[in-house]
Amino acid sequence: ANTARFDYIIVGGGTCGLVLANRLSEDSGVTVAVIEAGDSVFNNANVKNTTTYGLSLGTSIDWQYSSAPQVYGNNRTLGYNQGKALGGTSVINGMTFVRPESAQIDLWEQLGNKGWNWSSLFENSKVAEHFVPPPSSQTALGAAYNPSYHGKEGHVGVGWTSAFIDTNAYQTFNTTWRNLAVPYNQDPNGGKLRGFSVWPYTQKDDIRQDSARSYYWPIAAARSNLQVFVNTTATRILWQKDATTGLEVADSVESVGANGTKLTISASREVIISAGSIRSPLLLEQSGVGNAQILKKFSIPSVIDLPSVGENLQDQPNNGVLAISNHTWVGSPPYVTFLTAQDLFGTNASTVEAQVRKNIPSYAALIAQKSNGAFQASVQERLLTTQADLIFKDAISLVEIYHSPFSGIVNFPFWNLLPFARGSIHVNSQDPTAHPLINPNYFEFDFDLQVQVMAARTGRKALNTSPLSSVVKSEISPGTYTVSKDASDQVWGDWVKRTYTSNLHPVGTCAMLPRDIGGVVDAELKVYGTKNVRVVDASVLPFQVCGHLTSTLYGVAEKAAKIIKQT
Template sequence: MRSFLPALVVAGTLGVQAQKFDFVIAGAGTAGLVLAGRLSEDPKINVAVIEPGPDVRDNADVQSLNFSFSNFNTSINWVYNTIPQPQLNGRTLSYRAGKAVGGTSIVNGWVYVRGDKAQYDAWETLGNPGWNWNTVFPYAKKGEHFEVPTLAQKAALATYDPAAHGFTGPLAVSFPFDISNSSYASKASKTYASLGLAPIKDLNGGAMHGTSLAPLSVDRDGGGNGRRASSASAYYQPVDGRKNLKVLTGTVKRIVWKNGGGKDAVADGVEYFDPSGKLVTLQVKKDVILSASAYRNPLILEASGVGNPAILSKLGVQTIVPLPGVGENMQDHTALGTAYQTRAKITGRTILAAMPTAADVLGANFSSVAASTLASLPLWAQQASNYTNGAVSAAAFLRRFTVQHDLIFRKNVTIAELFPTNAVTQLVPQLWITTAFSWGSVHLGSVDRINEPVIDSGLLRFEVDYQLLTGATKFSRRAYHSAPLTDIVGAETTPGDAVLPVEAGEEAYKVFLRQNAANAIHVVGSCAMLPKELGGVVDSRVKVHGTKNVRVVDASIIPVQLTGHTAAPVYAVAEKAAAIIKADWS
């Protein structure tokens, strides 16, 4: 796969053990490389990043906009399976994350959508001072290099608001040259407008309700027909000659504690497996930062003695910091796919996103669902606590569920995304609800199996999630059964009216969703940035509760799920976290 190894990607360990780094970052992923790039801007600071995957900058398939997830299902992907899900007819689901320098930004679907303003403001409402839309948005813009749509792209309905974007940052964001110039976007836009979703200028300004073409993390002007923009291309490759930045090949197992831990535990470094399987210790002067993903950060913490004492005891791990929220509160979007024959070939990439609210998808049932959901919150909070074996209290879940209910039913945030994929003779409208109340968990199953998280997705445990997903599915299907979309879209092949009529009742949809709903792989929250009493793992300085110098920075700390795609908010979170870390050590 690779023809060369950059000079600063060190496979061996000679000399490394003797060196002490200011910052050691576990994971060269989306967030990890943002941190590495920003922290190493100071030549007096030295930074080590430990990443198990390869550098794939010379891999043309990865950079191509014809990239297929299936091409690299295991070679540069972690592939994790859940435990069987009773509420999904006993099915197991598969989760994927990038295993390469650049992490999941190397293997994702590029879509760059940040979320609703009120969803970010809820982070502060839940106890994170300084974390809201107005404080995070500038960091989103700081990292962005937006490439303005061309005249041809504007003719194909690509619009933007300059106030929503940054133009001098490292990460290229654009509308790619291969967006469809067929009539799909205009007909879809008119159809959604007839259902109450008007066109908007830009999805990334914090007000997402409506329809708009979604930009991608693509360097459109970077040569040829464009190429993937990732944390590697944006934050690492331009600076990989820095003498104070090293990317080491290895897999972090656990944190090593100074003096065995104790109150306000101090990390002395990390242990990691090098490519030969040898366990190596790397010492740290300032911070250990976990950016190994929402799936792996809880495993590293638990292997280090940070987590729920009941779980740690079963693992045979001494409790260093009792922190029951580690690995809990994992949130994902709940997804479904439909499919339609096309009346004629549709050329190009279809990237028109439709972002409805609960009022849009529930219609006349909106008020009754709002009321029944509110009445059910105390019961669901207790059930959610039971799923954690009491690790997170019912009172904590009730507080968080109440804030979420307010977002959905009072503040009218968008609660779903409808996003089509063009298969030339078929259109495959994907949809997912983005504000599910059903949360899962990820834990370490054995200290000897650090690459095998035990994942419980928790999807579709509570009634409101069925109601919202049913509403979003009906809304999408109505659009594809309506003019003028019916000018270019023919028969529905999945599920099809014979299997599930569009206006079937709730029970029929519930049966169908149990068999067919899936995970969108937009996971956040497993090391949530929240007060400890709410099940939090890190504080508003992204520092792990009960430690002096361990931080977590990536999707795992996002405490409230967002409407959008995970990469865009992670870039913003990492930029803000880098500034916090610099300030704390200045």
């Protein structure tokens, strides 16, 4: 076996991991190692492409997980994609760049994470951003922005592709939503999402700006104090107990290379886990940090009994309303509409709210009961109530309807942004490179389905509203043969459950929260019970966010780098 020693070891050279690799290695006096299971994809044409979504899904740079059978969602097993490459999921994703609702980030601080509020996240997310304003040819098509919402000095290029050329689409969609009393939102990147918007992408000059192309290749790759081990999967952290504090100290990380070679790297200062929401909790469990009862089943000796590891998984279901159009749509138009509970439920909103609040104690009880002892019902009740407050009091967005018209089709993929369901990810094998058990528990609660049904109804309504209705020939999904014009919620719900896929935005499995309310890491992102192990990736987000994840994650990673450097 090979051995080596570095000051910092970063496990996972993905979206967040490479931000840290860059920032920590800015100091030439420290040494940094990145362990990445995937390969470099710098020259991969599917990765560079900015006009066609999904080219890398199902290829060797996708982990190609599948979910556990979804007991509340027709017992279906769903494909579950995540990026496996230098750059992580940012090399396979849809490249949309849209920040969350400010109120939902302020909640992080209100629950005990000092310093983690909207203003701080917004600043750090702007630090990551290199916004390229649209030329007048694109503003004519609807590209719009508020300069104070964007960073100019960062590494990640953000803007519009030259394929954004459809002259009809902007006015057609915008006017349709206005006719449905949904306002235009000039720039959704400042913490308020509601409305119809034209959003930018993480791209520059028609090339994807993933975290490797932004943070690693142009600046960090040449540094002699930074070493990246690609095609290398970390399998275990090895520990030593600090006699004075009783805390566990990560001494080294064991890995296995593509050809089976074992590698042990020692850490002089810290181990930072950035393996993403699926594999960060898995690595902790494989290293003895997690629910001792679960670890025992796989003969893993318990080092820190922390049952919250891998619990609290939050993801969204995705369905689509589609129609054949008599207009040929060109380019890749970046349109979206975010809707609140009020937009969806109208005059029924207060009745719906009352029902949700009445059900929260039973939701909380079920979540606690299935958490393998990680959560108390009373704590979950408090946390779910904050979620209801965001939805009904702060009126943050509850549904996203993405507009993805292509050639002769109008396509509205849509999703419930804030399901109450809580799932889990846990070790499922003694083989350290095996996949974990992924269980998002889609549609665990009636309200989660009700929201998805209302989103579907609203998508159909938009297709039948002028001026969009004048270019729509016939709906093909669900189609009125499957779900008739006067169909009940039951019929809509059955269709939703038959056709949903994962929205692939897993968060929360190593939540940043106080330990007594289910946290895995503290406000400095340090794993409870350890002296020198942090988690920095989507798994630390304590709750789902309404924007897409990378804008938040770049901010989290930039802030994390500052916290680590100050230590």
